[in-house]
Amino acid sequence: MTTELTAPPAVPSGSRRRGRASRRRSWTWMEILSATWLVLLVFGMFLLPLILHLDALEFDAKARFAGPSAEYLLGTDNYGRDLLARALSGAKVSLFIGLGSTFLALVIGVPIGTAAAYFGGWVDAVISFVTDVILGFPGLVLALVLTAFLGASKTNVMIAITAQAIPAFVRMARSQTLALMNRDFVEASKVLGTRPHSIIARDLFPNIADTILAFAFVAAGRAIIIEGGLSFLGMGLPLPQPTWGVMINEGRQYLNTDPHLILVPSVFLMLSILSFNVLADRLRADATTDGGGKGA
Amino acid sequence: MTSATSPVGATGSAGSADASDVPVLELVDARVRYRDRQEGGYFEAVRGVSLTVGRGEALGLVGESGCGKSSTIRAILGLAPLSEGRLLIDGVAVDPRDRAVRSRIGAIFQNPAGSFNPRRSLLDSVAEPLRVWRGGSRADRERAALAELDRVGVTELMARRRPHEVSGGQCQRAAIARATVLGPEILICDEPVSALDVSIQAQVLVLLDELRTQAGLAMLFISHDLAVVATLCDRTAVMNAGEIVEVGTTADIADRPQHAYTKLLHDSVPSHLFLTNSGSS
């Protein structure tokens, strides 16, 4: 019954317009809020410190653990530093490292995973083995070992976080591709004599992009947390540069007495990741026409 | 045991003089083995199958699931290993895994929408073989693809949609266009009407028959349904347990089946004819 309803047998002349219309459907309030948050965040990152003369590093011994006030809009931390200023300053670094390293991991990991699934045999065996071994270690431990070798700098932290994220993308791309390999349209392309790189680029990538993209935003959140973990262990960006991860780790000590220390960076992080997810969903829905996607 | 010479031979041949009695496609003693992971040995899905398809001829290959008919055509299409045996096109032995063979054999599959990339328009997919084999400008390729789509009865409006936005019948027509756009010598049809509604099946069967009689395209037609094969094919081969058990003209197979399995298959096809008034339909 559901098949009969979700896939009407005939698509009459009007449906093209219907497809277009659904692609241009109005924005939901979630999407509007998400876009607003990201715009505000970017403006805030660059402009607010100038307008409000914020300083992320300035100590105020008289206002330690202060709640929100006219002077400190979101309160202060254990040293009396302005939490808003720190969160905005941290946003630059956290977003750069989180999104940047995730993007790199995706660009490197997905082709490897897809190739493993496409070619199979020993190629797949080797790639899968290496992936499984690396995935055996917690991401933070891996990043820690790498930064210990490379030394703590912005570039090296980025490399370390990228490296720990790659295996997850490899595995994800591999399993998604495997599910497509036996689909008729991939075999149809093979039968037409299409070369492997063309099949991967035209038949496989576009059809796994959805899932990979959704996963990437989860991975970006994890990357930000791991960066914080590195900083906490003294292997992250050189202090005193604040990041969301650093702030969350520092605030953890005062969770019981002054929860706003951890709340402020956590809310920034959560809202940002959520916004990315909502907008990614929207982009995905726009890219797919109704009835397309993974229908089998 | 299945040396079947083509009785219809050279009907559609307009090419070189010597090609007239050479079959378009010949499969000699083909065997397909798969490694059996559980038992450790090998499982032989196709056990010495030989068949020929002449110019403009349609050969039906009938059998139930697991009989090896799918493995046979997958071997011809280079999707499964041809463990033993030879494939000849126009009398010349070729390696089915050789990419150059691909432009000479067209194929259509059972699931019409599933055989198209869901992210691309039907037109893009039909133009794809031209991109792979011919090159040329995008506009030229689209023009050629649209002409081929028009020939099978798909309008440009439909062609610009994605596979899930058109009906199964339209999709299967587009699949036929994709398979014939390069002008192959033979078309392999793997259960092309099984997934379609009854009223649409007939449309596709009539279209395939036109391609064969008008364009002289040779066909290897795989189906589990003896009745479907009987309406379209000149000769029919019946396959069971990896072997061809009977081959002959469709009239012989349908009206005077010899092998016990053919008889069983024949009697199992549900028909309503016993209830209709004889003489009219």
Added chain:
Amino acid sequence: MPETPLLQIEDLVVEFPTRGGLVRAVDGVSLTLGRGERLGIVGESGSGKSVLGRTVMGLNDRARARISGRVLFEGKDVLGASAQERRELWGRQISMIFQDPLSALHPITPIGAQIAEAVRRLPDVDKAQAAERAVELLDMVGIPDARRRARQRAHEFSGGMRQRALIAMAIACKPKLIIADEPTTALDVTVQAKILDLLDELCTELSIGSVLITHDMGVVAQHTDRVAVMYGGQVVETAPVAGLFAAPTMRYTRALLAAIPQMAPGRRSLPVPIGGTPPNPLERGAGCRFAPRCTFAEDDCHQAIPELLALADATDHRYRCWHPAAVPAETEAGAR
């Protein structure tokens, strides 16, 4: 006193709200099934035949589907039944057989245990008796070495064997009605023939009424007593099976029969296609549902939906057509 029919469907309408609008999947269907009778419902995809079957079973989500009309089982209302009454009905009185036996069976519970579970819905059956009965049932549906097979799981059975096991489960608690939705579509033709024969045999033996939902005219011809042809959510022709095939009256029924590939001697010509595409439930005109594809359609066909009329000489043969084929069958269906 007139006997209450086993199943009565009266003016049933099932609608689903979708993004594109309200889809009326079943549109005013009325059918009656006597005790032990075999009813065939035949139609193409989108005809509403599966939705009809699920509604009779009470399987449609009441929150999603809008249902009006009545379904009476032995005179009792099925649609208005409480959850408790409905559970009593399913399994005890009405059983269902689905197209895909693998997904209808539990993957890791042994087949025998699954059947025994169905047996235990009968009153006063203990565990040991149920297990014993399960083996008997498997034997009854023609599974060799039933005692050993009962301990196996679904994936160890072939497609045909799974469908046999499902039939064993369906008859386990001695139902009065079995609804089979495309029970053999996923099976090979030789297996299909055996399964349908088995179903016939059991229904006759145990006097179970059956509703066979299928797209296959040949299956209907051989395995039902009465047929309802559905198109666009409506019953367009209904008749005893012999009458329907001897004198198909509605134009769609005729066109459908001509579109089926046949292989009887002397008839091996190409089937006659029906033009166009199956109807879209969102874009129905005011007239006959088949009119847009019908070669015999005239202006009046597009104006109003024809009533379900009875043939003059056979009142149980009813059809919905403004310009029915003349009876007895004449030759125009053969002409292209």
